[in-house]
Amino acid sequence: NAGVTQTPKFQVLKTGQSMTLQCAQDMNHEYMSWYRQDPGMGLRLIHYSVGAGITDQGEVPNGYNVSRSTTEDFPLRLLSAAPSQTSVYFCASWGSYNEQFFGPGTRLTVL
């Protein structure tokens, strides 16, 4: 049981490049979410999903796209990276009891 996995661990992009951050969970959780963590700002919700095929925006969705084609996977896409998207990104999943399980994070730098 791997829990929540994220790839890659580290990534450096140039402004304007695109990439996808991968997130997968093997706990059959219905709910998944993406956060970004910035110094002095805690975690801010980007997008979340309440089940396969259903996604919604969080607090800071601009510049990010998501989809949820399966229960297990919830990728986050940056279509045109900007320096303001330099951050640490965490994926989380949870089931009925509101306990979120977090992945180890992806540290992204946009030059």
Place this chain on the structure above:
Amino acid sequence: GNSVTQMEGPVTLSEEAFLTINCTYTATGYPSLFWYVQYPGEGLQLLLKATKADDKGSNKGFEATYRKETTSFHLEKGSVQVSDSAVYFCALSDPDTGNQFYFGTGTSLTVIP
């Protein structure tokens, strides 16, 4: 709206000292409340939670009580250890849907021997 305010850090304590990290919240209803811990280089882990007023969450010697009258959920531990050094986050779940979580800014704790 929903929000969480927690004590600014960083906090530095000697081993075996008493710890309090303050957390207050604003919510439109009656949310569930959480404390998460983040060790260096890792994701967040749930430390404890409380789902209704006057509930006390506890784990690994840490405690927090859901106080509706003061809208607070302060984290306490009677005797901290070096291994407790981490960043602590207070959080709440959206009281209407439970689908969104709101986090405080985090409090960094360093325990020195």
